[in-house]
Amino acid sequence: MTDLLLLFDMLLGLLIIGLAVAALRVRDLFAMVVMFVTFGLMTALAWVRLAAPDVALAEAAIGTGVTGALLLKTLYHLRRVSGTLHLPEALSERPPDPQVPRAVIAANAVMCGLVVIGLAAAFVTAPLGGPGFDAAVADAMPESGVDHPVTAVLLNFRAYDTLMEVVVLLAAVIAVWLVERSLPQSDPPVMGEVYEGFARLVLPGAVVVGVYVLWAGAVAPGGAFQGGAVLAAVGLLLLMSHVYEPAPAHRAAARGLFVLGVAVFTGVALLVAWGGRAVFEYPPGLAKPLILLIEGMVTISIAATLAALFHGREPGVQPRPADTSEGAQ
Amino acid sequence: MTPALIYGLTGIVVFGIGLFGALCVRDRLRRLLALNLCGMGAAFVLVAGAWRMPPDSADPVPHALVITGIVVLVSATAVALALIRRLHTLESAPEEIPEDTPE
DSSP: OHHHHHHHHHHHHHHHHHHHHHHHHOSOHHHHHHHHHHHHHHHHHHHHHTTOHHHHHHIIIIIIIIHHHHHHHHHHHHHHHTTOTTOSSOOOSSOSSSSSOHHHHHHHHHHHHHHHHHHHHHHHHSOTTOOOSHHHHHHHHHHHSSSOHHHHIIIIITHHHHHHHHHHHHHHHHHHHHHHTTSOOOOOOOOOHHHHHHHHHHHHHHHHHHHHHHHHTTTSSOOHHHHHHHHHHHHHHHHHTTSSOOOGGGHHHHHHHHHHHHHHHHHHHHHHHHTTSOTTOOOGGGHHHHHHHHHHHHHHHHHHHHHHHHHOSOTTOOOOHHHHHHHHO | OOHHHHHHHHHHHHHHHHHHHHHHOOOHHHHHHHHHHHHHHHHHHHHHHHOOOTTSOOOHHHHHHHHHHHHHHHHHHHHHHHHHHHHHHHHHSTTHHHHHTTO
């Protein structure tokens, strides 16, 4: 039995390596995105084998789902701008690696090979399964307010990391809005009737799944980031099926949603500190409600931010005059 | 031979592939993807390092670090993709810009 599973692990590892190579080698950019998404899903499967279901959920939802949607949107934009949208073969105006000399490629390959060998030697000889943070986390679990160790680490023991992560998301959406400000409006692709029906069927279910994943995070794999990503998928469906059209009047609300997570997170930390404790040292009886409050607000923020990262453009902002003439062409 | 060893080595190879791609690929979208592969490879090694023999449960701290890393990676990817879209739009209409600058 164990041998069969190990065989499965080896095959999966080889498949993952093969998909990584294929994603970089395949000529068609659409096929490249498909390879990358498959790579992400296989990675999630590998992480389930490594007893990391939370990480696998996050990878499947955010690393694969949201990243795949972002890549496809960019691909659509590039093909529309370069006028190759109607062509069956995707954008290949530049053949791969036209100017890189063979010697440079060979030298890079040798160097990367050496790096891999060095890292592999270090990894194999390192004491695997040595003492980590397991014991410290297990000792502190009763005080954490939740029953699932990963959620306890994310929102209690190492809450600073998580706060900064939400800040990074906020910074990303600000940067994307600024960069896209002077791009001409690009019409979203028109979806067919099958898609519209699909969206109508899937939307309610996705909302329930997203909230459940958030709620389950307290006792089982799941939590704010995975739940937020599922709810962001709801936002993506709404945007693509034109059920929801971002309007200029919604800008203030959108900004409020982006900041909500950071604001509540920081507010709770400061209130706790005001009560004479360390910044993220929740009072024992209140740990669970506080963590749920933060998780809920952060989930809403993450969902809104990821959907906005996909939509890209700040609603209602007109491009500068110089760019409008470009867009009219 | 454990799953941690197999997937740890897988992650290191994926990292190497990503590094090579980031150095040698000309296409912007594909180079961004190569950098993503590097990040995934590093995450693989962290998750493999957190694995324990079955009766024991895995170390949650690296798991939390990787979840944070995935979210930061998608944020950075979104910003890079916005920059790629903008660069591509600017490049596809180069002759428009000099006409407009005198205004």
